Each structure stands twice: as C-alpha cells, then as structure tokens.
Amino acid sequence: MPKDVRIWAGGGFIILLLLVAVFAPLLAPFDPLEQDLLTATMGPGQEPGRWLGTDSLGRDVLSRLIYGTRIALTVAFIAAVLACLLGTILGLLAGYYGGWIDALISRLIDIWMAFPPVLLSILLVAVLGSGIHSVIAAIVVIDWTRFARVVRAETRQQAKLEYAEAASALGMGRMVILMREILPNVLPVVLVLLSLEMGIAVIVEAILSFVGLSVSTDAPTWGGMIAEGRQIIYQAWWVLVFPLVALFLTVLAFNQLGDGLRQWLDPMLKR
C-alpha cells in the first residue's frame, strides 16, 4: 500500500469528483440551465439555497459547477487514455525496433512538438468543428507525443538490459519480448504520465471552452463559466472565482497523484 499522502489526497479528490459527476442530477440543487433574471448576479448566500450565488442570467453557480465536472472528467479520462494508447504504442515500437521505424516516429515527434500546443488545439477544433468529440480528438492528436517521447526512451533503456537479452536467448520472438518483458517495466512511467496528462486535458478543455470552441456555449463547463465571469468580474466575482478554484484543485489533484505515483512506483526509490 502506498504511504504517500499525495496519492491518497490526489486520488481521493479525483474519486470524489467522479462521484459528483456521476450523481450530478442528485447533488445539484437547481437545474444548471434554468434562468431567472429576477435573481441574477446574487452573491453567495444572498438568496436562500444559492450557496455559491448566481450568474448574470440567474443560473445557479453551484449547480453549473457540479454539471461542469461531467464534461471536465469525460474529456480528461477519454482524451488522456487515447493519447496514452497512441503514444505508448508508437513509443514502444520506436524504442524497441530502432532503425527506420525509430527515425520516422522520432522525426514525427520533433515536428509535432515544434507547434505551440494551445494554438494547434484551437486550430484543430476550429477545423473539426466545436463539440466534445473535437476537443478529445484535439487533445489526443496533440498530446500523444508526451507519451511517445518518454516511452521510447524508457523502452530503449529496458531493451538493453540483460533480462531482455536472456529472453531472446530463450528463443522468444521480438513482439513477445516487447509485450511480456519490456512493457511491464515501462508501465509505471506510463501510469504517472497518464495521471499528469489528465490534469493537462482538464486545462485544455477549459481553454477551449473559454474561447467557446468546446461543447455548445450554454452547456455548463468550467472554462465557459470563467469566460462569462470575466465579463462581470466587478459586479459578481463569484462567477469567475469558483470555477477557477474547481479547475485549480482538479489539476492539482491529478498532478499530486502523478508525482506520488512516480515515487511509489520507482523501484529505485522503493527499495
């Protein structure tokens, strides 16, 4: 069992968020889309039941925050896992087979990483059209390099170790060695990256909804709420601050979980 408090705190917060996302309809005190212009821009607690206040259209900030976790987490998990799969497979192939396969994949990574990621993602979503699928596609297309780069380096290192040589002296095929011998040793690094990538995906989704390229604008997203809150910052700070805090805590949780895992899974530090 991991002793690291970061794993428990980070992982615990993420599980809490997951529960909030799943049970959003039960937890949210109001309909996140319901407008009420008579109670617009009420501060936290000013109106009974509106604990975090209302926005310029009188929508309940807490309910919107709760529903916002759904999109944030959906994007975080699906996009990160897909980017992880794509990047890990390419990284394993490049690192193990070397030669022209490595040259091809490595150059691809170099070219990819030369583009500024935020601009590229905005461009991609603009081309693909807005919507959650485009957001996920954009994150996968941009962030697979994070995995590919690290997995390639790790695979190269592992392939040189004697256990891989011993396996080939046992007559194991290349693919068998890669999947059975090397992959289990690369997996800890992949898990750490996956956790960090989920944090990144949450930010990218927020950026895209901030510029209005994520899901449709009236659906509650943290980025969208930040964008709305920015316009009325002097009248209603809470519309901006609460989604920012939610975003901050979520990314912090993923990063802490990743850092904790990094130390817990590193055999050199473990023993």
Add this chain to the structure above:
Amino acid sequence: MTPVIDIRNLTAGTRAGPILRDVSLNVNAGEVMALVGESGAGKSTIAKAVLGILPAGIKITAGNILFEGTDLLALAPPQLRELLGVRIALIPQDPLTSLNPARRIGDQLTDGLRLRAGMSRSEATARALSLLHDVHIREPDLVMRRYPHELSGGMRQRVLIAQAFSLNPHVIIADEPTTALDVTVQKQVLRLIRDMQREHGTTLLFVTHDLGVVAQICDRMTVLYGGKVLEQGATADIIANPRHPYTQALLAASPRYDRPDQSLKPVPEALIAELKREIAS
C-alpha cells in the same frame, strides 16, 4: 564422434577493430568445455555469437558456427529462434539483472514452457515446481509467487539454471554464471550446474575467467587472449603442464588448493606486450 558445437575460423569485430581472430573450437556431446581468458579476450562474444545475440555493433566477418551440423550463422532469425531455448540455452552472467524485475518468478519460468513447449498453464506450473525442486529451492510454490528482488543472488541464479534446463536443451552456454555471486554461494551453484549437466547429459560451454572453476568442473579448456585461441586441450593436461607462456603466467597468477604456500605472480608486462605484437601480426 561429430562435435555438437563446431566453431570454425570465427572472425568478428567492430568498426574500432577485431574482437575474434580466426577462432576454432569444438565441443563434444556431453562434455564441459571451458572458455578461459581475461576481460576483453572475446569469450563472451563467442557465447553471444552462438546464441545470435551479439550487440548491434559487432559483425561476424568470417567463419561458421556449426550446431549438430547446421550453420547457425546461415539461419534466418526465426529458424534460429526455433533452436534457442529448446536446443541451445543460456545461463546468464548476472542473476540480478537477468530476471525481469517486474514479473513474478513463476510467470518467467513458465513462459518458456508454455510458449516454446506448448504446455497448458497447469502443466507448465507443475513442471516449473519440479524444476525449482531440482535446483534445490525450498518451498518452490512460495518462490513462484515472488518477484526477483525478493530472492537472494544465489536463489536467482538457481532460478535461471532451472530456466536454462527447463526445455531439456542439448547445449547450455554458461556465461560466467558465478561471477556475480559471493564465494560460498559460487561453490554451491557450480556443484548444482555440474550435477544438472551430468544428470541431463547436457553439453556445456562454460565461459569463465576463474581457473579454479575450470579445474573443478570442466573436461576441456580453451585459453583465449585478445580474441585468439592460445591453447586448447584437456583441463588436467593444461593445468599440469601448460605449454603456452600466457597459460603458464595465468596459472601462476591463480591461487591453487594443492599449493597453498606458493605466492601469486601477476602476468608479466613483457609477456602481454609480446602477445599483443604476436596477435597484431
């Protein structure tokens, strides 16, 4: 009798220079042949050449390696893989790094049995347990569930020996199997390898720099220096009366049980210089 392994005029090198120079040696069925030499003599390179696992930088430029009549160097990789593990196996040098740190002993031991011998999971497990028993591991069912870092060096080497013998190969190449172990464990592991070899009638190519080990378990020996064979013959003959000056110097530099009062002499610099000249020409 045709030799099981017949290496003919094997020459190999990197871009920086030659590593093996015209090496010829043969190993007969059921015998233990030692490859002796100091670091860089090319003994491990010969072992790796037979197994087809030479590092990418080393190229074989001439010669053949005949295994039971087939030239291993002429085989395509898939054909060579058919032989490896099943007919030719390896006991690696370093038991600490030669087992996969991320997998349980049981999984690693049954891999070969399942993938190469086509056993079912339960058959392979039963066979692995009896193999661990054969290499004198107590509580084999417990060890099967352990990870390598939970075992001692001697235990890990026993696991690797069990793995090497698991598919009943005709030839086992032992690449300095006791170098990484401490002295008391070395002796037990050596005895184990010899007992297993006799029991299975396996041919053993034993790579080492330790003449004490050679005297203990090898029938014949080949002395290498700088990738060149200096002397070859029955172990008893060579140790009793070495012909090549380098072998004489090597023996004078090794501790002997039968002559405990003799002081050890380093190999003379002049001899090394002469050897280097001789090899270069």
